[in-house]
Amino acid sequence: MRYAEINRSTSETEIKLSFSADGVGDAEIDSGAGFLDHMLTLFAHHGRFDITLRCRGDVETDLHHTVEDTGICLGDAFAKALGDRRGITRYADITLPMDEALVTAAVDISGRGVLVYDLGTLAEKVGVFDTETAREFWSAFCRRSGATLHLRRITGENTHHILEASFKAAARALRRAIEIDEQFADEVPSSKGLLE
Ligand SMILES: [Mn+2]
Known part of the structure; x- marks a missing residue:
């Protein structure tokens, strides 16, 4: 089982998180930020x-701190759960529609966490959620997980839809990228033998 637990406490946030990469989609989420x-x-x-x-x-x-630090902890848990990333597919992408919104997510579990984020101009807020913090979430996740993630809006008007499409697309692409590829089953999927 690819699984990790993270406990992180700072003067700004206190976070307890568990993550299973091979789960069934169960979530018990209480971040303090509804969106x-x-x-x-x-x-x-x-x-x-x-x-x-x-x-x-x-x-x-x-x-801001709640959203960014949650990204840090999820990224740490993702990296810890995957270990040396042996056997994974490594690359995946999806272009995912949600109503009028269309967002591409492309992933490389490279060990080098890079975020390329272009969701265009969004409304400043969805409810009380500051939409610019979504970028901070993904930036922290990529940095700490070592996943490279491109998130790009193709079309879309409604900010809730665009953000929701981006989280769904990232999830679907990450899921495929960490699936075990039988042809790489006992290898680190890199010609240099190491993902970093
Ligand atoms: Mn929704």
Whole structure:
């Protein structure tokens, strides 16, 4: 089982997270940010990841630390669960529609965490959620997990739809990228023998 637990405590947030890469999509998410809970619940569902998360953050400041630190912990858990990434497919992409929104996610589990993020201009807020923090979430996730992720809006008008399509697309692409490829089953999928 590719599984990890993370406990992280700072003056800004206190986070307890568990992550199973080979789950059934069960999520128990309590981040303190409703829209982030919604995104992580569907991320778990579409990725077939089991995730439990409890975050107590300084939401009286704003949601920035809560969202970014959740990305840090999820990235740490992802890297820890995958270990040396032996046998994984490594690359995957999907172009995923949600109503009028269409978003591409392309993933390379490279060991070098790079985010290329172009969802265009979004509304500043969805409810009380600051939409610019979604980029901070993915940036932290990529940096800590070692996954390279491109997220690109093709079309879309509604910010809730565009963000939701991006989380679903990322989940679907990550799920495929970490599937065991029988032709690489006992290898690290890199001609240099190491993913970093
Ligand atoms: Mn929704």
